[in-house]
Amino acid sequence: MTFTRRAVLATTAATLLFATAATADELKMALLVPGSVSEEGWNRIGFNALKRVESDLGAKVSYVELQQNPAAFEKAFRDYAAQGYNVILGHGFEFQDSAIDVAYDFPDTVFLISSSDIHEGNVIGLNTDTSQAFYLMGVVAAKLGKKAGLVGGMEIPPIQEAFEGFINGAKSVNADFPISETYIGNFTDTTAAKEAALSMISQGVDFLIPNASGATVGGYQAVAESGPGIGTFSIFSDYTEVAPQNVLGMYVTDYAAGVTKVVRAIQGGDVPETNVVFGLKDKDVMQFTFRDEAAHPVPADVRAEVAAISDRIAAGEIVTRGN
Structure with missing residues (x-):
């Protein structure tokens, strides 16, 4: 991706997002995970977040399980964006580059990337520190x-x-x-x-x-x-x-609580202006306990x-x- 393309993302996409997200009739959210959601661990966390958005915000949701393959990542992003999904969560840092490549062509879609510090237009990192x-x-x-x-x-x-x-x-x-x-x-x-x-x-x-x-x-x-x-x-x-x-x-x-908070804001037309970082200050998201x-x-x-x-x-x- 050229510098010019990144610059276009950074300067125009956020404005387009604000307008389209605020007027969307139906919230549709998709999830891309690098493995199976049936196993405890990272992929299940992403799936739980998707289901929370479905239950709390009434969203239509879908997900796809992928292997570590950037070409498959890009195809999945494009497929969901073309189907009119408002928000697509790539659950892992490895989805970042593919989201940037696709986002330019779909300025009305918000691409959220877990474990990422990025903020380039409509590609926004959700980083739990x-x-x-x-x-x-x-x-x-x-x-x-x-x-x-x-x-x-x-x-x-x-x-x-x-x-x-x-x-x-x-x-x-x-x-x-x-x-x-x-x-x-x-x-x-x-x-x-x-x-x-x-x-x-x-x-x-x-x-x-x-x-x-x-x-x-x-x-x-x-x-x-x-x-x-x-x-x-x-x-x-x-x-x-x-x-x-x-x-x-x-x-x-409780990544689901954090993601739902962000998606609710997007649904209302308030797209984050920076990458989102959850930490110990966010007691509804991060818990550390002893046994x-x-x-x-x-x-x-x-x-x-x-x-x-x-x-x-x-x-x-x-x-x-x-x-």
């Missing part, structure tokens, strides 16, 4: 553990930013706290995630966080099989059934310290990434 919650996990790991491990899917900005938050949180407690980090190169290979986690644990990691979308469960399986001495946090969805003794707490996002049922629960004094840090992050007093 997971580095904030991961910062809190890093604090806990450095307080209670000896060495931490991070298992990622692919080395893309949303996962890198989350891990950066974890590292910064741990280093705020102990600058020399050891942390291992690896990526399995995909979001589907549960066995690879499990093997990477087991390898880290064999090298002394006693606190491990997997973050690999559909493959994430493999990391929790490794943690569970390694005994109650390995700590973890359940992220995005509830994995406590996989590792009930190990999960010290949960980081979940008493773990084999070794987080002590009360550490919980209190984490709560105070969380408040400072929400107030903007602590920056969790990009320092």
Whole structure:
């Protein structure tokens, strides 16, 4: 895409969107996910958001499950936009470039991109700043553990930013706290995630966080099989059934609440003028909690310290990434 085309998006699409979104007779929203919505995890979160928009706003909705294929992304965006869908959510950073390519041809459609910082005309990023919650996990790991491990899917900005938050949180407690980090190169290979986690644990990691979308469960399986001495946090969805003794707490996002809020504004003609960032300040969207049922629960004094840090992050007093 040329600079000129991006400039046209940035200067004209928002005005067109305001006019068309405000007068749309029927709200139609589509979802593109990079995998199956039947599995707990990232794709299910996007699907739940779509269903919330359907129930709360009376929208006509549709979704499509795709493999990691930019050509398929672009085709799906074009198909839905041509069918008159007002809002299309590409659920993942990997959809960003395809949305930009299509948006120029469909200025009356709002393209929302999860885990993206973009704002170019009618392409708007919805970024849940997971580095904030991961910062809190890093604090806990450095307080209670000896060495931490991070298992990622692919080395893309949303996962890198989350891990950066974890590292910064741990280093705020102990600058020399050891942390291992690896990526399995995909979001589907549960066995690879499990093997990477087991390898880290064999090298002394006693606190491990997997973050690999559909493959994430493999990391929790490794943690569970390694005994109650390995700590973890359940992220995005509830994995406590996989590792009930190990999960010290949960980081979940009610992404559906955030997406519905944004789509409701678009429905009323109020298109966001910047990318949207959800964080610990948005208590209806981001929740971080502890579990008493773990084999070794987080002590009360550490919980209190984490709560105070969380408040400072929400107030903007602590920056969790990009320092």
